[in-house]
Amino acid sequence: MLKDIQLQSVLTCPNCGHHKEETMPTDSCQYFYECEKCHTNLKPLAGDCCVFCSYGTVKCPPIQQGSSCCS
Numbered sequence: 637m638l639k640d641i642q643l644q645s646v647l648t649c650p651n652c653g654h655h656k657e658e659t660m661p662t663d664s665c666q667y668f669y670e671c672e673k674c675h676t677n678l679k680p681l682a683g684d685c686c687v688f689c690s691y692g693t694v695k696c697p698p699i700q701q702g703s704s705c706c707s
Contacts, residue, residue, distance in 0.1 A: 641662075641700050641701065642694045643659050644658070645657070645694035645695075646658075646693040647687060647688065647691045648691055648692075649674060649678065649691070650678070651671065652671060652674040654672065656672065658688075660688050660692075665685050665698075665705065666686050667679065667680060667686060669687040669691070678691055
């Protein structure tokens with residue numbers, strides 16, 4: 637089922653605008669991410685389950701599959 641799921645997403649820091657392609661985990665949500673340029677610790681925005689849903693170009697695998705998200 638993961639064959640149709642995109643695992644690469646570009647995260648963009650809202651503080652400095654730095655962006656980097658990262659591989660999303662398939663077995664858990666990533667709640668925190670540290671920007672490698674300005675070292676801001678990113679957390680999901682209200683209503684989002686993970687940093688990829690808030691700051692990424694591609695939503696996390698559970699959202700792509702139509703589930704409510706990581707539990």
